[in-house]
Amino acid sequence: MKVLIVEDDTKIAAFLKKGLEEEYFCVDICDNGEDAIYLSGMNAYDVIILDIMIKGLQGDQVCQKLREQKIAIPIIMLSAKSTISDKVSLLNLGADDYLTKPFSFDELLARIHVQLRKHDHKELLLSVGDLLLNPLTKTVTRGGEAITLTAKEYVLLEYLMRHKNAIIEERLLEEQIFSMEQSIQSNILNVYMYRLRTKIDKNFELKLIKTYRNQGYTISDATL
Numbered sequence: 001m002k003v004l005i006v007e008d009d010t011k012i013a014a015f016l017k018k019g020l021e022e023e024y025f026c027v028d029i030c031d032n033g034e035d036a037i038y039l040s041g042m043n044a045y046d047v048i049i050l051d052i053m054i055k056g057l058q059g060d061q062v063c064q065k066l067r068e069q070k071i072a073i074p075i076i077m078l079s080a081k082s083t084i085s086d087k088v089s090l091l092n093l094g095a096d097d098y099l100t101k102p103f104s105f106d107e108l109l110a111r112i113h114v115q116l117r118k119h120d121h122k123e124l125l126l127s128v129g130d131l132l133l134n135p136l137t138k139t140v141t142r143g144g145e146a147i148t149l150t151a152k153e154y155v156l157l158e159y160l161m162r163h164k165n166a167i168i169e170e171r172l173l174e175e176q177i178f179s180m181e182q183s184i185q186s187n188i189l190n191v192y193m194y195r196l197r198t199k200i201d202k203n204f205e206l207k208l209i210k211t212y213r214n215q216g217y218t219i220s221d222a223t224l
Helices: 010-022 031-040 060-068 084-093 105-119 151-162 170-179 188-198
Strands: 001-005 026-030 047-051 075-079 097-100 126-128 132-133 138-140 145-147 209-212 216-219
Touching: 001 031, 001 151, 010 026, 010 209, 031 047, 031 060, 031 209, 031 216, 047 105, 047 188, 060 084, 060 105, 075 084, 075 105, 084 145, 084 188, 097 209, 126 151, 151 170, 151 188, 151 216, 170 188, 188 216
Parallel strands: 001 026, 001 047, 047 075, 075 097
Antiparallel strands: 126 132, 132 138, 138 145, 209 216
16 A cells, blocks of 8 residues: 655654555655645545645645546545544545644554545455455465465555456556655565565465566466
């Protein structure tokens, strides 16, 4: 899952990024409205966390422009304002939820999961053959045996399993795993894929993760 945080308070942005990455999200950050609109149009974010008081265009203007552009990514607004009229105004502009500062990270995380469920990210078990992934508990098993994954390995596997049987281009996988400020080495995806294969396929006769030369990767229980 990929999240965009639009927040010009660097401490708050860093706190949210750290917390969400620990919850297996890939996180991008920007501090102004113009960049928020550009990035939202260029990337397939699952949720946008948008502060009202930011540089350039204010958060309410950003929310309105995104909806005018038919960008339907769920938006959770952050603001120090707490009146009913403020909340109603933002919801009428197209925001999906509103959180008043200060707030607890656990509450924000819960609200993110609500939006994901509302927008067809079913919290159901994902399966490919005897490989099971539970998006709610972030647990993975194969043949009944628990598999321990790093955060990025988990994100990679979840994306593959949500698109099982489809060949996913390397570029799309890199966009899911890495945030903007991370330098993407030419072979880093291959490294993560090797690690994932070692954990998922090494001890099993049927190999689920498959490589298609010059096309990308897929996960499937079909035999080649």
